[in-house]
Amino acid sequence: MVRQVRDVRPGDHLYAAFSHENEQREVVTAFVGDGLESGERVLCLTDDPAGERVRRWLGSAGIDTAAATRTGRLTLRSSEDGYLPSGRFDVDATIAMLRREVDSCLGAGFTGFRVSGEMGWALRGAPGTELLDTYERRVTALFDEGLSAAICQYDTRLFPSGRLDALVGCHHGGVQANALFHDGRLRITPGSDPSGAPLLRVAGIVDQDNTAALRTALEALLRDGPDDDVRLDMAGLEFIDVAGLRDLASTAALLPPGRRLRVLNLAPMLGEVVRLVGWDRTPGLILDLEAVPA
Structure with missing residues (x-):
């Protein structure tokens, strides 16, 4: 089932399949904006190491990224730092990192936690990336606890269709831009x-x-x-x-x-x-x- 971004709730582990940056931007800006507005802490893991592309998207949507970052409501981090801090993909370590993020934001008084991650890093041949399906299935249990929500971003131009079908099947469902x-x-x-x-x-x-x-x-x-x-x-x-x-x-x-x-x-x-x-x-x-x- 594919739902609108405005319908994302704590407990959701969703995928966004896009064929152009414009579609990706619509989903990410709405997801981040809704999270900040509802008092959640938001983590964006982006394939742009400096995060400038996402900052530009959010700024164009009227989001003050500097203020949100300064107050700890928003964190922009590279995909490599988030998923490959040791140079290899470790399923257990990545899930543990996300659990720490959830616990930390709740302890700091946020209403919940949101994470949005670009998944193109998984196609660059780093050790362990063959376990991405395993990770997507296992991390669902963390979101099932109802304290956090995630959108995993998959570029349909990069991922082979068979591989993409297997990966999106590991999620609760899909998400797309809000309907007109x-x-x-x-x-x-x-x-x-x-x-x-x-x-x-x-x-x-x-x-x-x-x-x-x-x-x-x-x-x-x-x-x-x-x-x-x-x-x-x-x-x-x-x-x-x-x-x-x-x-x-x-x-x-x-x-x-x-x-x-x-x-x-x-x-x-x-x-x-x-x-x-x-x-x-x-x-x-x-x-x-x-x-x-x-």
Whole structure:
């Protein structure tokens, strides 16, 4: 199950799988910001040794990293210092380090502990990294105590798919950026494609009760996004009614020449509906249908 960052609670051991830094930034800044606001202590383990990239992200989100660091509410530490202090990955030592962090922050009066770690270090061949799966399974017990929460960040461009599937399976679930709209049936979430171009991920059901939310999200992306193609990833879409399809066609028709609305991963059955009503001929509307299973 994939949840929003705002829904992370003590006891969670989650993964964030991202294909571009923009997606990673959205998750990390929300996770850190929520933790600081709720009185928790936050540890960020980053593949940027100086932590400047994360500081920049947090600063752009209005977080005073200097003050948070000075008061001990926020610690930025390199992944190597956190996971490989001896030059090798030691499962027991890493779990013991995290337990000390939990005990220390509770003793200092914080309401809890959050840790966010980039996991790219595990692909650099250090001794012991073959035990990462073991670590991810075992460390879950620490978070199950309900005093701390973690997000492990996995770059899908770096980790082979089979390896990534095994690792994310060691977590309670996944996490993604907070949704722009979520009514229990439809979820619209900002994201990025592998090139970093912004897109909207549309999952669930679009019907007369919530099609206005999709239209509003599209208008915002048109207004605030870059002046290139507008992208909708509909891999998670279960159903869209005629009103929703009409909004897609209407949006595409309003685009200036050279700019297109690209509908990605639309189920073939839904694409056929678009064709039947003739909206596939709308200038500027590009349908990228998902592959039919063999």
